[in-house]
Amino acid sequence: MNGPTTDARSGRADPVAAGGRSAAVLSSHGQPQSLADVLERVLDKGIVIVGDIQIRLLDIELLTIKLRLLIASVDKAKEMGINWWEADEFATVNGDKDGKPAELTQRVEALEEQLGDRQSKSRSRSKKEQA
């Protein structure tokens, strides 16, 4: 249901295949839309019509979400039945199928440091808006 239509897929996939790219490219073409893409859209796009129950989600940092995702993916994802990203890509990048939680933790920590600046800026901005 989430995937591309058959027509559209053949329209894209064939020329790409002819270009000689590996099967990985084709499978990523044929895959459902990624969670990152969905979050980017449902939280940041679409017509803004605020209901009578008002919730401030305007300042949610996608990267923060992703950080949590990396952590959540190890333990929580399966029990919550959220496994749409759990294909080869994720396993390959993070090596979690080989059981390397230490490496994952390190990576997350390093990224958290990098993001520290951006996040604190975004937080203070959101506070100002609320004030």
Add this chain to the structure above:
Amino acid sequence: MSPDPVEGRVIHVYGTLDPQAPVPAWPAGIADTPVSTVTEEGTVAITGELPRDEFDPAEWERHADDAAWLGAVAMGHHRVLQAAVAVGDVVPFRLPSLYGDLEALRRVLRGHAREITEAMDRIRGRIEWAVKLYRVSEPVAAEPASTGADYLRARSRQARVKTEAEAQQGQRVRTAYDQLRQASDAAVLNTPQDSLLTERREPMLLNAAFLVSRGEQDRFGEQIGEVAQDVEAEGLLLEASGPWPAYNFTATVDAGSERA
């Protein structure tokens, strides 16, 4: 016409349907709740009732950093809109859009009727395709070096070649975007996603969305294929996904829909 939500529930709006379009068979919505529609003066809102204690403002705030919770809610929201766009046009509402009772919802729909109609008119008969470009390789040729001096010269030459190659790739990204923009009805350039989000080592150089007539999808797909082939020689990988509900083309103008 739905009655007021049962005690302890709030109404969530996913988006609005084209009043002329058929109502699809709905999948389960957010938190596995059923989906229905509410019509108010020609606006057909796609609605569902969510348990208030799980979706009141305090809960949203509590879960704002909780990717598992937010991810599941986002996917529920998207799943419903995706079902709608499979059979007709849909204007997605930004998440969340919650109402305490039916009268509040009707009041808001009346108040925004013009905005909603205008958004629907912009995207009627069209859907969204996403195209991304990644840098998969930097075409720097390795050169054999026999002496130390040769080696250093080769290194500096390679650095220069690399800079040139990157500039060339950047130019190629711009051209690819322009080609696809010309083949579409509208285009939006989004910030490339961090590799943290994409789960790929290769940096994303283009994150674009295109509005395409439903009847032109095959042609646009061919265009994507051609561009994919062209950019491959420059060390770029193209990824496309769709069709999406026209998320990138329904926001009000000041929210960026006309950026490109």
